Amino acid sequence: MDTSAAKANLEKLDRQVTREEVEDAIRTLLIWVGEDPYREGLLETPKRVAKAFKEYCAGYAMDPRDVLYRTFEDAVGYEDMVVLRHIPFESMCEHHLAPIVGNAHIAYIPVGRVVGISKLARLVDGYARRLQIQERLTFEIAQAIGEVLKPKGVACIIEAEHFCMKCRGVRKNGSRLTTSHFVGAFSSDHGLRQEFYQRLRCEALPTGAY
Ligand SMILES: Nc1nc2c(ncn2[C@@H]2O[C@H](COP(=O)(O)OP(=O)(O)OP(=O)(O)O)[C@@H](O)[C@H]2O)c(=O)[nH]1
Numbered sequence: 655m656d657t658s659a660a661k662a663n664l665e666k667l668d669r670q671v672t673r674e675e676v677e678d679a680i681r682t683l684l685i686w687v688g689e690d691p692y693r694e695g696l697l698e699t700p701k702r703v704a705k706a707f708k709e710y711c712a713g714y715a716m717d718p719r720d721v722l723y724r725t726f727e728d729a730v731g732y733e734d735m736v737v738l739r740h741i742p743f744e745s746m747c748e749h750h751l752a753p754i755v756g757n758a759h760i761a762y763i764p765v766g767r768v769v770g771i772s773k774l775a776r777l778v779d780g781y782a783r784r785l786q787i788q789e790r791l792t793f794e795i796a797q798a799i800g801e802v803l804k805p806k807g808v809a810c811i812i813e814a815e816h817f818c819m820k821c822r823g824v825r826k827n828g829s830r831l832t833t834s835h836f837v838g839a840f841s842s843d844h845g846l847r848q849e850f851y852q853r854l855r856c857e858a859l860p861t862g863a864y
């Protein structure tokens with residue numbers, strides 16, 4: 655794309671898009687797939703879809719990291735791993751606008767303060783409710799915890815099903831993508847990663863608990 659075209663696109667992005675324009679675009683899409691947007695069952699559809707997309711993409715209206723600033727220092731002395739498993743999320747693939755549905759697993763090793771566990775789940779939602787690829791989602795979650803809480807280490811693993819692979823294209827129903835990102839001690843210490851994996855499988859008690 656040449657510079658003037660790129661600039662024109664940026665200017666378009668800059669102005670406020672109206673709800674009416676979005677609904678018109680959805681009517682165009684309905685015609686494109688062979689539908690009549692003015693038949694009774696579809697009359698309200700553009701409005702519903704516009705509202706639904708605001709919900710799918712609610713993460714753009716916030717800085718997901720904000721939830722991590724409310725911390726507790728009562729846990730001073732707790733220096734072990736904190737693991738929150740199976741945080742379900744729904745996101746949307748930036749290539750096809752198709753759902754990505756899965757679970758995130760997070761661990762961190764606090765230094766001096768801990769965060770309420772619901773905030774970890776809110777953090778996941780804040781980044782998931784944007785157009786994503788799974789690798790970036792995984793990276794953003796782990797980096798945010800690292801930046802705000804400044805713990806000894808952070809680990810984030812995501813397993814998810816991509817509807818762009820399940821319902822279209824290659825149509826591989828049941829395939830799941832696993833991604834991971836490690837920060838601090840988790841990236842340098844193989845033993846810590848092993849312990850995290852063990853806790854995810856629930857096969858063993860935490861190291862030192864015997
Ligand atoms: N790495 C990665 N790839 C993704 C993710 N979500 C979707 N994709 C892939 O993005 C690729 C886009 O490929 P393209 O060839 O540009 O698009 P396409 O013609 O629709 O590809 P097909 O899905 O193979 O039909 C596909 O291979 C998708 O499977 C993701 O989160 N991470």
Ligand SMILES: [Zn+2]
Binds near residue numbers: 748751818
């Ligand atoms: Zn996709």
